[in-house]
Amino acid sequence: MTATESEQTSILNPSLWDGKIYTTGWTAGSAEPIEVKEPATGSVLATVGMASAADAFAAATRAAKAQKEWAATKPEDRAAILRRAGDFFVTHAAELGEWVQRETGAIGAKAALETHVAANECFDAAGLPHHPAGDVLTSNADHWSFARRTPAGVVAVISPFNFPLILSIRSVAPALALGNTVILKPDPRTPVSGGVMIMRAFEEAGLPAGVLQLLNGGAETGAALTEAPEVRIISFTGSTAAGRKVGEAAGRNLKRAHLELGGNNALIVLPGADLAKAASAGAFGSFLHQGQICMTAGRHLVHESLTNGYVSALREKAEHLPVGDPMSGQVALGPIIDDRQRDNIHRIVEEAKAAGATVEAGGTYDNLFYSPTVLTGLDKENPAWAEEIFGPVAPVMGFSTLEEAAEIVNSSEYGLSVSILGDVGEAMKLADMVHSGKVHINEQTVMDESNAPFGGVGASGTGSRFGGYTANIEAFTETQWLTVRPDIAPYPF
Structure with missing residues (x-):
């Protein structure tokens, strides 16, 4: 043809x-x-x-x-x-x-x-x-x-x-x-x-x-x-x-x-979580579609007992994920949408390094192909932790208690999606403490189904305005009060 x-x-x-x-x-x-x-x-x-x-x-x-x-x-x-x-x-x-x-x-x-x-x-x-x-x-x-x-x-x-x-x-x-x-x-x-x-x-x-x-x-x-x-x-x-x-x-x-x-979504790894599965979920959450998703895992919050092992496993993932033209072969990551977006990603990574962060993997690019990046040594004020990056960058920080984890999660102005990996009972306690439009226990942050309500709080938007009958009807209709009598009502005037 x-x-x-x-x-x-x-x-x-x-x-x-x-x-x-x-x-x-x-x-x-x-x-x-x-x-x-x-x-x-x-x-x-x-x-x-x-x-x-x-x-x-x-x-x-x-x-x-x-x-x-x-x-x-x-x-x-x-x-x-x-x-x-x-x-x-x-x-x-x-x-x-x-x-x-x-x-x-x-x-x-x-x-x-x-x-x-x-x-x-x-x-x-x-x-x-x-x-x-x-x-x-x-x-x-x-x-x-x-x-x-x-x-x-x-x-x-x-x-x-x-x-x-x-x-x-x-x-x-x-x-x-x-x-x-x-x-x-x-x-x-x-x-x-x-x-x-x-x-x-x-x-x-x-x-x-x-x-x-x-x-x-x-x-x-x-x-x-x-x-x-x-x-x-x-x-x-x-x-x-x-x-x-x-x-x-x-x-x-x-x-x-x-x-x-936007979103700066937290993926939280609880003590006792399966490290291999957690790192796989974390890599998927941060690197899918080059991190260009509002639900991307932009903050990895890992219990102090697992931090070193998690960073090692996530680094291994990042270093071996193939990056390239999706039409030329089997790759895991394609290109960033344009040079302006790529330059903003790299700016944040460079500013994070200047503020004391360590690049465990990645931090480089070739044309519009940005390598999967893992950062450690951050505090809550570090640009890579505080800003929405919208790129394939996974900043990792440790925590000690559920209360500390909730405080760190809620310190962000964003509130779109939170992932909690590990014991379901502890995860349920933490889910009640965080401010987020969506919470996923033992799944990563990127999730969307046509029949489920979708939306965020704070700087992430005006709530769940899409998905499912209730949200869609609320979003795209007006409510009108209508009354009907069999004949004209009598009035005192």
Whole structure:
């Protein structure tokens, strides 16, 4: 088969979307198109259209008009579209997974996870249109009283580069299922995985025009979505710094903002824990996808009786994990997304060394490939312990008591995910002491399931706003009080 024939049979055929955004169809954006580059090689993968602020305001107006009819669509019809979108990710997983690998620098298993979870998000969301839409309330008045859920209206989804497919679809699918229209703005570094393939899924599923729009764009486009009067909800996943700006704009404009932000997550190893298994969990938690995950194990807190052995085992893991182009062979770590992110990782490592840390493994890079790194000799003020690194770096510190461990964990401004490895009884005690949106006992920190609530506290965000019926209904609907009488009530005026 020739390259041209292969392109024509591709479900992501670039001739459909090259240099374009999606409004009521694939069309050119008002801003200058950009190239999508493969971080492992620097090769240009595609060109995508870019939306301006004016495009964002126009999209919001268009979405508000389309929303009324979409909300009135029969529940079974909305559900069927969600199921067909889920089938899209199953049927085309191989092609979509290759795009995820090349665009994000992911290993094959990570890419397969993204397509698998994307399908499940759609399948789970397909149940939402048939979910009970409210409650019958008791009342002292002579009327029926209801609290009913109604679609919020227009939802803007702003997603990041690291798990672009999952972190977009987990808001897009339930918001659509509940009768909202959606404007999706993926990170400009990963617009295909975070945008084009989702748009193609719903295009193939038969979603009506204007119900989902794809606006590739930068900060200006995202800011416009926070200002557009038709947008009721902003679902943002990204850095804490950017999330604060989104939250400020949303508050000023009286919009609801669901913010899933950064993390500096603790993996705690209790006395008596199996060292080999703990080190394996720790390596996975810190080095998966080059540490570019909000749930990455950014702090390893190990009981003083096990610290030396744990560091030795973790160092062994780090020194033997292969790093390279995920498309060229079997590797454990691929490239960092770009040189700016790589330079920030290395800055923190160098500042950690200057503050007294010891590099037990790694601490070097070749182009965008950063070696798995283990640091010891830190205190709570060391940059590698205090900051979110977002790279393959595992800082290790010892502790003596559960109370000390809890105090160290809670000293961070972040509160997304905590892992506790070892005796379950002791782990349960510690779980009650830590402030975190998620706690995993005898599992590492990186965990996400489509039916489970997801979110953090403190600088990690505004709580569990995604996942499962309860969280998704709360996130993407409004509660309306409705009363009904058989005739007009008598009044004394």
